[in-house]
Amino acid sequence: MxxxxxxxxxxxxxxxxxxxxxxxxxxxxxxxxxxxxxxxxxxxxxxxxxxxxxxxxxxxxxxxxxxxxxxxxxxxxxxxxxxxxxxxxxxxxxxxxxxxxxxxxxxxxxxxxxxxxxxxxxxxxxxxxxxxxxxxxxxxxxxxxxxxxxxxxxxxxxxxxxxxxxxxxxxxxxxxxxxxxxxxxxxxxxxxxxxxxxxxELSRRQARVSSGQMPVIFTPRGVASALIMPLTLAINGKVVLQGASPLANRLGEVVFDERLSLRDDATIPFRPHSRPCDDEGTPSRPIVLVERGMPAGFLYDLQTAAQAGASSTGSGLRSGGGMPSPSASALVLEEGEAGFHDMVRDMKEGLVVEQLMGAGQGNVLGGEFSGNVLLGYKVERGEIVGRVKDTMVSGNIYKALREIIAVGDRASWVGGALLAPHIYCARLAVATKG
Amino acid sequence: MDESLRHRLSHALTKAQADYAEIRLEESQSTRIVYRGQELEDISHALSFGGNVRALVRGGWGFICFDGLDELPSKMELATAQARLVGKESTRFVPVEPVVAETAPWLKRDPDAVALAEKKRLLDEYNEVIWGTPNIQTSGISYSQARRKVILANSEGSYIEQSRTDVTLRITAVARKDGQVQQATLSLGSLGDYEAISGLHGQVEELARRAVALLNAPQLKGGEYTVVLDPVLAGIFAHEAFGHLSESDFVYENQRLKELMVLGRRFGGQHLNIVDDPTLPGLRGSYEYDDEGTPARKSYLIREGVLVGRLHSRETAAKLGEAPTGHARALDYRHPPLVRMSNTFIEPGQLPFSELIADIKEGVYAKNWYGGTTSMEMFTFSAGEAYMIRHGQIAELLKPVVLTGNVFTTLANIDAIGNDLEMNQGGGCGKGDQVPLPVSSGSPHIRIRRCVVGGG
CATH class of the missing domain: 3.30.2290.10 (PmbA/TldD superfamily)
Structure with missing residues (x-):
C-alpha cells in the first residue's frame, strides 16, 4: 500500500x-x-x-x-x-x-x-x-x-x-x-x-382475501422487503443533490407520520455493519435522517457533501472495493408503543406481511412498492386466520408512512442492515385472483 | 496455451485424494463508466486474478478460493480434507469425456479496441439527448465491460481455456413534477460487440419522453386482466417463472419437488415450447463448455406443453439419472458453480401481434424489462412500460405495473403465442449471492388470460 x-x-x-x-x-x-x-x-x-x-x-x-x-x-x-x-x-x-x-x-x-x-x-x-x-x-x-x-x-x-x-x-x-x-x-x-x-404454525391454513384497499401490518422483515428500499434512495445525498429524491428541499417539513423516526447508525457495538470510520476515513457517528416524521438529514460522502455544501456524514462506503458512494450502514427505525398482538386485535380485515417479493422493482425512486406476498397472513376480526397466496400489495411510502395507525413497541434486526419495529399501515392496495 | 501452467495445475491435481477435483483460474479486466445526472460519477478500471480448487469426496464438497498461485498442492489437500469431513455417503457425479480445448472469444467490434475517450463521447451524447428533453429531472447511465479468461483443469484430464467479453449498458431517465417522480429505463448488453450499444440516440430520446409522459399517466386499477407481453417481458417470464424451476439443484434433493417436476407432466398448451440453449452464437448466455467442463448443448424444457427436460450440473444429472446438460456456471472464481440458465426462450408460434390483441376488450399490454424475481412457485416481474388494450387496440400509457402469479396456472393460461421471437441481452441473473450472471432471454409476444396485475 x-x-x-x-x-x-x-x-x-x-x-x-x-x-x-x-x-x-x-x-x-x-x-x-x-x-x-x-x-x-x-x-x-x-x-x-x-x-x-x-x-x-x-x-x-x-x-x-x-x-x-x-x-x-x-x-x-x-x-x-x-x-x-x-x-x-x-x-x-x-x-x-x-x-x-x-x-x-x-x-x-x-x-x-x-x-x-x-x-x-x-x-x-x-x-x-x-x-x-x-x-x-x-x-x-x-x-x-x-x-x-x-x-x-x-x-x-x-x-x-x-x-x-x-x-x-x-x-x-x-x-x-x-x-x-x-x-x-x-x-x-x-x-x-x-x-x-x-x-x-401461522401458515398451516390458507385464507382468502379479495381485491381492494385494506390495512396492512408489516413485520420487521416485511418493513425491510417493502418499505426500506425507497427510503434508502430518498435519504441518499447523491439522489437529493440531483433533485430526484422526493425528500429534497423538504427538511423540517412533516412528510411522514410523527411516530416515524429514522437514523443510520454505524456505531452500535458488535453489529456487523458497524465501524469506527467509513471507507474514506471520515469518523462514524449516528445520523438522524427522519425526526418525528420530518426529514432531518441525508447521507453524504466527501465528494457529494462538497457539491451539496454539506459535510461528509461518514457514509462513504465502497461495494466490492469500488468507488466510495453515500450508503446506509445500519438503519434504525425508532420503536413506537403498540404491541403486535394489539395491532392484530385492532384489525377487522387486513393483512400481516412478513415478506413482499419483488417490491423493489418498480418506481422505487418515486416511493412506490408493489410485490407478491411471499409470506403473509390474513386477519379477520382481530385474529390471524391463515396464510394468503396469489396476492399483491402495492403502495407509495409517501402516502403509506403518513397514514400509519401504529408503530410496534419491539424492534428487531433484519440481517445486519436494519433494526425495525412492526408498522401498521392504514390502507394499501391489495390485488388478488378472482 | 501456457504449457508450464498446464503442467503446474496437473501436478496440483495429483495431490487430490478425491473422487473428483478441479482447479479454476480466472483473469479479468473491466471498465466502468457511470453518470449520475450530468456528472460523470465513476470512470474506473479494475483488474482481478484469482482461482479456486474444489474437491468431491463421498458426496461432500470442499472449496478453497484464493488470489495467488502459491502453494496450489497444499490448497488442493486442504479442499480434499474439507470434502472428507463433509462426505458421508457415496459420490454420484456423471463422468464427462476429458477435453483439451482453447476457445476463441466471440468478438465483433471488440469493446477493448474502442478508446475510453470514444466511449465517453457516446455516453455524453446519450446523456445530452435525455437532458435535451423538457421536464427531465435527471438521468443515470451505467456502462460496463469485462474481459474474462477462465482456465479449468480437472482430475479427469480436461484442460479448457475460455475467454469472453461481456458488455452492458443501462440508461435511466427521471422526470419529476410536484413531488411525483417517474422513471424509464433501457437495459442492453452484448457478447463482445460494442456496436450493440451504439447508435441508440432515437431509443434514448423515446425513453426520456416516456419518463415525462408517465407523470400524467393514469394508474391501473389492480386486479385480473388479459395481458399481452412483448418479447422482452415474455422472455423475462420464461426465465423467471419457468427457467429457475428447471434448475435441478433446486429439485434433486426434494422428493415432493421431484414429484411436482416429473418429466411428462403437462404445463401448458400444445403451442408452448421453452428452450435453454448456450450454443446459440454470440449471445450473453452463450459458451462452449460450462464450469465443470461439460460441453454446452441445447435443452428443451417444455415441448408441446409437456415437461421434457431440465438443467443439470454433473451432480444433479447423476442423482436424477439424467444426462448432464452443461449448465454448471459460476459467477467468478470466488464461487463454486451452480445450476444456471444460459439463453432461455419461448419458441415462436404463428400469430402476428395484431391478431394477438384483436379480441381483447379490456386488457394490458406490458412491455420492457424493469426487474423480475421468483420464489419458484410464485413470480413477480415489473414492466418498464404498459398500456391499456381497449377493443383490440393499444390505448393509453399507464403508470408502471407489476405482474404476479403462480407459474403453473400462468403457463396453462398462455393461450396465444406470436410469431416474432426476439432475444433480450439486457439482463443479469441472480441466484444465492452469485449476481449478475450474464444470460439472455427471449420470446415472441404472448397472451396470458387472467393474470394478476398490481395497481393503485
Missing amino acids: EEILKRAKRVASEAEVYEVSYEETPVVFEANRLKQLQTSQGTTVALRLIREGRLGFATASGEVDPQKLVDMAVETSRFGTPARFRFPDPDAYPPIEVWDAEVEKVSLEAMTGLGESLIAQVRGHAPELVCQCHIIRAVATRRLLNSQGGHAVYKRSVFSVELTGTLVRDTDMLFVSDVQSSCHPIQEVAGMAQTIREQL
Missing part, C-alpha cells in the same frame, strides 16, 4: 489507497444435510487519486503491480469528474467494537453442530420441511492511507446463521426463513427455531 501511495504521489496532487483483506468460511447445508465446506481468501486494493483537479480510480484483486494500478488510475483521471474535496487529515476515530477474536476460533465441527441442531429443532416441528442453512464466520481487515497523512485500520469479525425451509404440497410452496448475524460467535439458535416454527 505504501509503495502504491508513493508512486501515486509522484503523478498526482493527492492520493488515497484502500485495502480490504478477508477470509470467509461458510458451512453449507443443502436438503437438511451438510453439503460443502468452503474457505475464501482475498485482498482488493483501490487507488483513488486527484490529478489536475480530476479524480482517477482503479482497483485490483490478487497480486498487484503498483505501477500498473497507478497507470490505470491516471488514464481514467483524464476523463474523471472534478474533485471537490481533499482527502481527510489524520483524525481520531471513536472506539467502536467490531472485533471478537473468538469468531476466528469457532471450529468447523462447532459450526456444523450448530447447523445440525437448528435443522433438527425446526424439523422436529415439521418433518417434511427441506432446509438450506448457511453458517458463516468471516474476518476482514480494512486499511486506508492517504497523501494528507490520514490513516485508518480496523478488523471486523462477523458470524451469521441463515436458514430457509421449503415445504411443498402438490404445487403449493411455502418458504420460511430467518437470519441472525453478529460480530460475536452465535451459539444459540433456539430463538431462530422458534421464529420459524411460528411462521409454519
